[in-house]
Amino acid sequence: MEFFDRFAIPHPSPLIYASMVAIGLTVIAIIAGLTYFKKWGYLWREWLTTVDHKRIGIMYLLSALLMLFRGGADAIMMRAQLSVPENTLLDAQHYNEIFTTHGVVMIIFMAMPFIMALMNFVVPLQIGARDVAFPRLNALSFWLFFMGAMLFNISFVIGGSPDAGWTSYFPLAGNELSTSVGTNYYMIAIQIAGLGTLMTGINFIVTIFKMRAPGMTLMKMPMFTWSALITNIIIVFAFPVLTVALAMGTMDRLFGTHFFATTNGGMDMLWANLFWVWGHPEVYILILPAFGIYSEVISAFARRNLYGYKSMVGSMVIISLLSFFVWVHHFFTMGQGALTNSIFSITTMAIAVPTGIKIFNWLFTLWKGKIEVTVPMLYSLGFIPIFTIGGVTGVMLGMSAADYQYHNTMFLVAHFHLVIIPGVVFAMIAGLTYWWPKMFGFMLNERIGKWTFWFIAIGTCVAFFPMFISGLDGQARRMYTYSESTGFGIWNMLSFFGAILLAIGFALIVYNIYYSIRYASRDIGDDPWNARSLEWATHNPVPDYNFAITPEVSSSEGLWDAKKRGHTLFKGPYKEIHMPSNSGVPFIMSAIFFVFGFAMIFSMWIVAIISAIGIFACMAHRSFEQDHGYHISVDEIKQTEAKFGGAKE
Amino acid sequence: MKELFPFKQVMGFVFSLVLTVVAVSVYFFDLSFALGMTILLVTAFIQAALQLVVFMHAGETEDKGAIYANLYYGIIIALVTVFGTLLAMIWGYM
Amino acid sequence: MKLDHTQPLEYSTKQNQLNILGFWIFLGAEIMLFATLFASYFTLEDRIGNGPSGGEIFGITPVMIETILLLTSSFTIGLTVNAMRIGNKKAMLTFFVITLLLGLAFLGVEIYEFYHYVHVGAGLQTSAFTAILLTTLGTHGAHVTFGLFWGLFIVSQVKKRGITTETTNKSFIFSLYWHFLDVVWIFIFSFIYLKGMM
Numbered sequence: 001m002e003f004f005d006r007f008a009i010p011h012p013s014p015l016i017y018a019s020m021v022a023i024g025l026t027v028i029a030i031i032a033g034l035t036y037f038k039k040w041g042y043l044w045r046e047w048l049t050t051v052d053h054k055r056i057g058i059m060y061l062l063s064a065l066l067m068l069f070r071g072g073a074d075a076i077m078m079r080a081q082l083s084v085p086e087n088t089l090l091d092a093q094h095y096n097e098i099f100t101t102h103g104v105v106m107i108i109f110m111a112m113p114f115i116m117a118l119m120n121f122v123v124p125l126q127i128g129a130r131d132v133a134f135p136r137l138n139a140l141s142f143w144l145f146f147m148g149a150m151l152f153n154i155s156f157v158i159g160g161s162p163d164a165g166w167t168s169y170f171p172l173a174g175n176e177l178s179t180s181v182g183t184n185y186y187m188i189a190i191q192i193a194g195l196g197t198l199m200t201g202i203n204f205i206v207t208i209f210k211m212r213a214p215g216m217t218l219m220k221m222p223m224f225t226w227s228a229l230i231t232n233i234i235i236v237f238a239f240p241v242l243t244v245a246l247a248m249g250t251m252d253r254l255f256g257t258h259f260f261a262t263t264n265g266g267m268d269m270l271w272a273n274l275f276w277v278w279g280h281p282e283v284y285i286l287i288l289p290a291f292g293i294y295s296e297v298i299s300a301f302a303r304r305n306l307y308g309y310k311s312m313v314g315s316m317v318i319i320s321l322l323s324f325f326v327w328v329h330h331f332f333t334m335g336q337g338a339l340t341n342s343i344f345s346i347t348t349m350a351i352a353v354p355t356g357i358k359i360f361n362w363l364f365t366l367w368k369g370k371i372e373v374t375v376p377m378l379y380s381l382g383f384i385p386i387f388t389i390g391g392v393t394g395v396m397l398g399m400s401a402a403d404y405q406y407h408n409t410m411f412l413v414a415h416f417h418l419v420i421i422p423g424v425v426f427a428m429i430a431g432l433t434y435w436w437p438k439m440f441g442f443m444l445n446e447r448i449g450k451w452t453f454w455f456i457a458i459g460t461c462v463a464f465f466p467m468f469i470s471g472l473d474g475q476a477r478r479m480y481t482y483s484e485s486t487g488f489g490i491w492n493m494l495s496f497f498g499a500i501l502l503a504i505g506f507a508l509i510v511y512n513i514y515y516s517i518r519y520a521s522r523d524i525g526d527d528p529w530n531a532r533s534l535e536w537a538t539h540n541p542v543p544d545y546n547f548a549i550t551p552e553v554s555s556s557e558g559l560w561d562a563k564k565r566g567h568t569l570f571k572g573p574y575k576e577i578h579m580p581s582n583s584g585v586p587f588i589m590s591a592i593f594f595v596f597g598f599a600m601i602f603s604m605w606i607v608a609i610i611s612a613i614g615i616f617a618c619m620a621h622r623s624f625e626q627d628h629g630y631h632i633s634v635d636e637i638k639q640t641e642a643k644f645g646g647a648k649e
Numbered sequence: 650m651k652e653l654f655p656f657k658q659v660m661g662f663v664f665s666l667v668l669t670v671v672a673v674s675v676y677f678f679d680l681s682f683a684l685g686m687t688i689l690l691v692t693a694f695i696q697a698a699l700q701l702v703v704f705m706h707a708g709e710t711e712d713k714g715a716i717y718a719n720l721y722y723g724i725i726i727a728l729v730t731v732f733g734t735l736l737a738m739i740w741g742y743m
Numbered sequence: 744m745k746l747d748h749t750q751p752l753e754y755s756t757k758q759n760q761l762n763i764l765g766f767w768i769f770l771g772a773e774i775m776l777f778a779t780l781f782a783s784y785f786t787l788e789d790r791i792g793n794g795p796s797g798g799e800i801f802g803i804t805p806v807m808i809e810t811i812l813l814l815t816s817s818f819t820i821g822l823t824v825n826a827m828r829i830g831n832k833k834a835m836l837t838f839f840v841i842t843l844l845l846g847l848a849f850l851g852v853e854i855y856e857f858y859h860y861v862h863v864g865a866g867l868q869t870s871a872f873t874a875i876l877l878t879t880l881g882t883h884g885a886h887v888t889f890g891l892f893w894g895l896f897i898v899s900q901v902k903k904r905g906i907t908t909e910t911t912n913k914s915f916i917f918s919l920y921w922h923f924l925d926v927v928w929i930f931i932f933s934f935i936y937l938k939g940m941m
Contacts (some may be wrong), residue, residue, distance in 0.1 A: 200771070202765050209715050210712075210757075236768055247878075257878075258868065259787070265872055266792030273737055273786075319926070324729055325729055341741075623897070653826055653829075656939075662818040669810060673807070675941055678939070700817065700925060703894075727775060731782040734786055
């Protein structure tokens with residue numbers, strides 16, 4: 001019985017108990033439903049073992065949407081707690097757990113998979129390929145992310161949630177001051193998910209370099225694909241830093257080492273340093289695909305090609321390198337001298353320049369365009385002013401001497417939310433709306449979509465602008481309450497109201513999905529937006545093999561050429577198509593990783609060793625495997641294409 | 650037999666041994682820190698380049714552009730990370 | 744599967760080229776992994792707490808032996824790939840096995856080294872310096888260990904299936920991995936051991 005004590009929650013509350021019950025009931029309902037409708041075989045064959053980038057993309061998307069609600073629930077609770085002074089909704093411990101999980105979930109388990117979802121679904125189609133370079137590895141990437149997310153998400157009901165912030169600084173994150181297993185969950189779940197992300201980085205770089213359609217030189221790629229390439233380059237060089245940092249943190253907590261300890265020579269600042277060497281490139285990993293989406297959407301709905309293609313590419317290349325040169329700006333106030341801080345101040349201000357170039361290019365694209373205000377375009381138009389405001393406050397923060405005033409106040413919180421939400425979240429919703437018809441065969445409702453935009457855009461501003469003021473007035477971040485005499489009350493109440501507007505907006509997204517599934521027409525053709533790039537040259541729904549014949553292009557707007565300038569995309573006869581086989585190994589190996597992670601978190605060494613052996617066994621199996629996929633015959637292709645009423649465009 | 654021991658590989662191996670011996674000299678001779686570190690930096694980077702180009706055939710295929718870009722990126726970012734860390738944590742710390 | 748006969752076998756199919764490029768990119772990531780370990784090492788090098796410093800525990804002899812073993816194994820894996828390219832299966836397997844044996848010998852010396860360190864009071868938990876020292880050396884050693892198993896699997900596949908597009912591709916990629924581990928060792932040798940013993 002003592003063995004089970006370790007799984008108890010150190011700081012229970014009625015809400016946590018209710019969640020335990022809810023989670024239990026949900027799991028039972030899922031298992032019962034699958035059994036009753038006899039869908040286990042379907043689930044295994046079509047989803048758990050798939051290596052198809054389109055399916056993997058959809059699974060990432062579903063995960064991201066679920067995590068959006070987990071992170072959003074955290075946010076509403078925080079805003080409610082802070083809406084009035086000396087509120088008693090959440091005590092300090094629970095507040096700490098909630099802001100920690102809010103940060104980790106939103107960045108690592110919502111934004112990252114959302115980006116992965118769109119990259120996975122769209123990039124191979126945009127370059128005219130049939131899948132990514134390493135489909136099996138792609139599946140492994142997803143399942144490792146999924147298991148990492150699942151592991152992190154059960155922390156608050158088994159063993160205790162991490163509570164040292166999403167940045168988990170030492171010595172707070174060490175054993176002495178964080179006695180529950182919560183921080184172990186942090187170190188290990190993120191590690192597992194991070195491995196998946198690194199694999200995706202490698203996968204997409206090779207895919208984009210080597211699998212483009214004939215005629216598509218690098219400088220003729222769609223801008224979203226360029227942003228994906230640059231993002232994945234950053235991933236490859238940034239994530240290993242996190243791997244090492246998390247491993248050292250794990251060792252400090254589980255094996256008594258003194259990397260970040262306060263005794264025996266340990267250096268707690270080293271954690272902050274290594275975390276941010278990864279952490280700053282990470283925020284560019286989040287924003288660059290968003291920029292790519294804006295380029296696509298603005299160009300599509302301004303009915304003209306993107307202004308300044310070359311400088312768009314150049315600015316992203318510069319950002320990719322500079323993003324590794326600015327990290328110290330996240331801890332200007334933590335002991336460095338003026339020279340160090342000044343150097344990083346300069347690099348920080350320098351990196352604002354390429355982003356500024358991009359904003360001007362979008363404005364110039366809009367300037368001479370024929371603007372059609374669809375839902376994706378609305379988000380792009382809303383992004384530009386709000387992100388610019390958030391961005392210039394970033395330059396303010398980047399001035400190290402001034403940062404002593406702003407650091408770790410609500411001013412900082414306002415800054416990063418006002419770049420991440422209009423930057424990343426708006427782009428994800430815009431991208432989702434834009435590519436939804438290609439993914440699912442029907443459009444999301446335009447009217448509901450517009451209402452959603454206004455709730456989210458206004459909600460964002462109302463929630464976060466007041467934080468600039470309360471931050472300058474002195475309200476610190478990560479504080480669970482404040483006294484009435486500070487005068488912060490009015491600003492926090494406004495923020496709470498904004499959070500409610502945001503919540504309504506996100507609820508409308510769910511409603512839109514439900515409404516559209518029920519009522520939207522399925523007869524929308526292949527190219528409902530009258531768009532410009534190759535992913536719209538596929539059928540609806542997209543067949544397994546994407547393109548029956550590999551397209552050939554001669555400009556950066558292959559489909560537009562085909563529609564308006566008589567270019568032929570698909571030349572030549574049908575040929576046999578080679579496809580990779582499904583495989584259960586990615587799912588199984590990731591499940592074993594889950595067990596391994598869980599065992600490590602709770603110091604169950606024997607289970608950890610056995611599951612580690614299992615992981616290596618999966619790798620050995622892969623080494624000896626000789627499954628080279630299967631072929632789709634020309635007849636089968638002809639049949640499938642005939643169903644769509646002919647392929648050639 | 651000669652075809653089993655190609656010239657490039659053998660010369661590369663011999664040169665690596667020479668560079669290693671030169672590096673070890675910092676242990677056997679009483680050199681200043683600056684001189685010792687310079688010798689180590691030079692020998693280490695030359696030997697690394699040797700491995701990459703001669704042994705690993707980095708420049709052999711049509712992908713050599715991507716491969717070299719990858720290596721340069723990695724080395725630049727690695728150096729900035731190492732020296733930036735030392736600056737922020739030790740040299741530039743108050 | 745289209746074979747490009749102008750290329751060595753390990754590059755001759757599209758998937759083979761993808762695999763090799765993918766592995767080079769992975770090595771880029773590994774550069775950053777070891778760079779982070781080195782950055783941490785240099786930061787924590789003098790933070791010896793109550794434990795010993797590098798100069799007090801490093802010995803030139805085991806370090807030289809490890810270096811010669813690994814350098815030679817890098818030479819022999821080069822000979823392996825060369826034998827593979829001229830289609831000599833027997834020579835290829837011989838050089839491959841020699842490489843793995845040299846790697847095993849390297850590991851043996853390193854394990855003895857670690858045993859020695861623990862005995863003179865430089866264990867994993869002693870100080871920040873010992874933690875980062877053993878973690879950096881240990882990460883490299885773990886990579887070598889992984890390589891020994893991986894190499895063994897490839898040897899057995901070459902033995903059974905011969906010199907094919909798959910086995911040449913795997914062997915070439917293994918050689919990239921093995922050479923890279925030697926590159927990392929060069930930096931460990933220079934900037935951990937020699938620097939610490941200057």
